[in-house]
Amino acid sequence: MxxxxxxxxxxxxxxxxxPQRAPKIINGHSATHQxxxxxxxxxxxxxxxxxxxxxxxxxxxxxxxxxxxxxxxxxxxxxxxxxxxxxxxxxxxxxxxxxxxxxxxxxxxxxxxxxxxxxxxxxxxxxIRLPPLTYINQLPVENEEGTIVGFGFTSSSSTTRADYLMHSFQRVVNHNRCLQFFPVQSPYQFCAEDNIERSNVCNGDLGAGFVTIERGRPILTGIASLVAQNCGAQNPTGYTRIAAYRxxxxxxxxx
Incomplete structure (x- = not known):
């Protein structure tokens, strides 16, 4: 063969x-396969x-x-x-x-x-689809919601990866809020956070994709890059904006 x-x-x-309901990505939930x-x-x-x-x-x-x-x-x-x-x-x-x-x-x-x-x-x-080469819109835009999945730590005290894929939903925040936590540069980076369940990316999730919906289809618009030292804290996640590197x-x- x-x-x-x-x-x-x-x-x-x-x-x-x-999978059954499992420990969380940092207040996230078990994910179906992506x-x-x-x-x-x-x-x-x-x-x-x-x-x-x-x-x-x-x-x-x-x-x-x-x-x-x-x-x-x-x-x-x-x-x-x-x-x-x-x-x-x-x-x-x-x-x-x-x-x-x-x-x-x-x-x-x-x-x-x-x-x-x-x-x-x-x-x-x-x-997964990438932003088109000729697309001028710097996806994702402020307040747009995206999905992030990963096998990373499921709490700020974790030391091992998750057994099941976890996901959370985060919404893109404005650049000034992002600057409160990370030295990001626009348009090359952006931040997103979950202000409802406070789910967050943690160690072992860096590099994972931030996925949004464009014209009814999923599109990869970010790469997890920056997390606070205590990833369980109520801080946003910093992302590399894929459109800027297309x-x-x-x-x-x-x-």
Missing amino acids: DKCALFALLLVLGAQAQ PYNAFIMYLNAQNAGFFGGGSLISDRHVLTAAINIFGYQRWNVGLGSNIFTQLATITSTQAIAHPNFNPTNRANDIGVIMLPSSVVFTTYVYP QWIHQVAYI
Whole structure:
């Protein structure tokens, strides 16, 4: 059996059971499967590292935060399930962070992982749409609601990833509120928060996609980049705005 067929079989065997109500992403909820979502374990030459999130944007490319790439050499990318133990994993040794990434203030916190072979698109593995190259609207706009999913910590005191994919809803806040917490630059970054249930991104979620709806279809508009030291606090999350880097993504991934 060739590698592509084996990978497709693994994904089918990992068909989605609906998880029971589980501990939360930080006041989030258990998520149904999102076929674009990727779990990323990143490792250096000494096999030390951590984990984060990403989004499948083609059959060979995963978009994530540069913080998950910079200084690392190997990436184990999990796809195909909202249950951690059922993820199918692909190992990559090729990735590129934005050349102007600043790990101190997270400016230009965007990067692409190149998969060693094309994944087979199925019900469980499918890329998410990006803002069009020629789109002039700087999505997302203020007060627009988006969804964020991840296997990251489920409380500010957690030390391990979640067993089930978690999601929360956040709404884009104005730039001045964002500046109260992070040294963000417009239009390259934005902030969003949940002012109802106070759900928040936490450690292990950086790189995950912020997804909004454009003309009735989901579209990837942000990458989780900045969280407060206490991610359980009532602070917004800082995101890289994908539309501001659309030309760079095209140069790297040809999409």
